[in-house]
Amino acid sequence: MAERVLHGVTIECVQGNIASQPDVDAVVNAANAALRMGGGVAGAIHRAAGPGLEEECRPLAPIRPGEAVMTGAHRLPNRHVIHCLGPVYGRDEPAAELLASCYRSALDLADGGGLRSVAFPAISTGAFGYPAEQAARIALGAVIESAQRLQSVRHVRFVLFQKSDLLLHERVLEELAAGKK
Numbered sequence: 001m002a003e004r005v006l007h008g009v010t011i012e013c014v015q016g017n018i019a020s021q022p023d024v025d026a027v028v029n030a031a032n033a034a035l036r037m038g039g040g041v042a043g044a045i046h047r048a049a050g051p052g053l054e055e056e057c058r059p060l061a062p063i064r065p066g067e068a069v070m071t072g073a074h075r076l077p078n079r080h081v082i083h084c085l086g087p088v089y090g091r092d093e094p095a096a097e098l099l100a101s102c103y104r105s106a107l108d109l110a111d112g113g114g115l116r117s118v119a120f121p122a123i124s125t126g127a128f129g130y131p132a133e134q135a136a137r138i139a140l141g142a143v144i145e146s147a148q149r150l151q152s153v154r155h156v157r158f159v160l161f162q163k164s165d166l167l168l169h170e171r172v173l174e175e176l177a178a179g180k181k
Contacts, residue, residue: 002169002170002173002174004173004174004177006144006147006177007144007147007148007150008147008154009143009147009150009153009154009155009156010154010155010156011140011143011144011147011156011157011158011173011177012155012156012157012158013157013158013160013166013169013170013173014157014158014159014160014166015159015160015161015162015163015165015166016159016160016161017044017159017161018041018044018045018119018120018121018159018161019044019045019047019048019049019076020048020077021077021078021119021157021159022077022078023117024078024117024118024119024155024157025078025079025080025110025115025116025117025118026070026073026078026079026080026081026082026110026113026115026117026118026119027045027073027076027078027080027081027082027118027119027159028068028081028082028083028084028106028118028119028120028121028123029041029042029045029046029081029082029083029084029121030042030084030086030121030122030123030124030126030128031063031083031084031085032085033061033062033063033064033085034061034062035054035057035058035060035061035062035063035069035083036054036057036061037054038127039126039127040126040127041121041126045076045081048075048076049073049074049075049076049081050074050075052072052074052075053071053072053073053074053076053081056071056072056074057069057071057083060083063083063085064085065085065086065087065088065092065098065102066085066086066087066097066098066099066101066102066105067084067085067101067102067105068082068083068084068085068102068105068106068108068109069082069083069109070082070083070109070110070113071083079115080110080113080115082106082109082110082118084102084103084105084106084123085102086098086099086102086123086124086128086130087099087124087128087130088124088128088129089124089128089129089130089131090129095130096134096138099123099124099130099135099138099139099142100138100139100141100142102123102124103120103123103138103139103142103143103146104142104145104146106118106120107143107146107150107153107156108146110152110153111150111151111152111153114152115152115153116152116153116154116155117153117154117155117156117157118153118155118156118157119156119157119158119159120139120143120156120157120158120159121158121159121160121161122135122136122139122158122160122165122169123135123139125165132164132165132168133168133172136165136168136169136172137172137176139158140158140169140172140173140176141176143156144176144177
């Protein structure tokens, strides 16, 4: 586990399941445009939250790449779920800006809602095909940049399913925190 405190915000990387983060106020769903149950992260979150989550999402859909919306967490152990639609790599452009917007938008919603902690998956890296290292640099860069203006959010966790993704995020976090690009 890597952890750095930047601008008063703790940023950490852990291996685990995004739907099992009981000590954070909100988990982020790597959503589809319709905000419905899907595979990967969206499937895990919707299964754990129960059918009420999809029902609450219905009037909020569709969302566009880079956008985020917030709902209750239903049967998840958190207060909220923040749903972000990441870009499909090679299709949604400008991909890097849209991906960074996911993280900034989610943090803005959390901060505006007075939340103190948020857990993110690696948005767009699964079925949406974003290369893992590029996505990690964009994600961590957006979080570090946002940390300077956050008022209530003091803890951001990246929850990576695979060990290789955890090691990648830990390395990129250390590089970015040290000022390397």
